Amino acid sequence: MTPLNRLTCEETFRQLDSWLDHELPVAEQHLVDEHLALCAACAREFRFEASLMQSVRSRLREVTLPPALQARVGDLLAVELSRSQEPG
Numbered sequence: 001m002t003p004l005n006r007l008t009c010e011e012t013f014r015q016l017d018s019w020l021d022h023e024l025p026v027a028e029q030h031l032v033d034e035h036l037a038l039c040a041a042c043a044r045e046f047r048f049e050a051s052l053m054q055s056v057r058s059r060l061r062e063v064t065l066p067p068a069l070q071a072r073v074g075d076l077l078a079v080e081l082s083r084s085q086e087p088g
């Protein structure tokens with residue numbers, strides 16, 4: 001029997017994108033971390049996705065974005081920054 005506070009692999013995978021973007025509430029982030037510590041299959045998949053995302057991001061830094069996309073990324077960053085400055 002799986003305790004209720006444990007995520008299944010399926011649930012963990014559903015959180016993957018948010019987890020990689022650090023968009024999850026701390027409690028849920030922790031649950032995913034916990035699952036990854038116990039589940040080699042998910043840990044491997046998450047590592048793969050994380051490295052993929054990192055290489056995409058480092059590549060994005062090297063290209064010149066179209067102005068519309070630049071504005072959109074700027075907006076997202078502003079939201080992200082204001083969110084991270086909120087207490088709690």
Ligand SMILES: [Zn+2]
Binds near residue numbers: 009
């Ligand atoms: Zn798993």
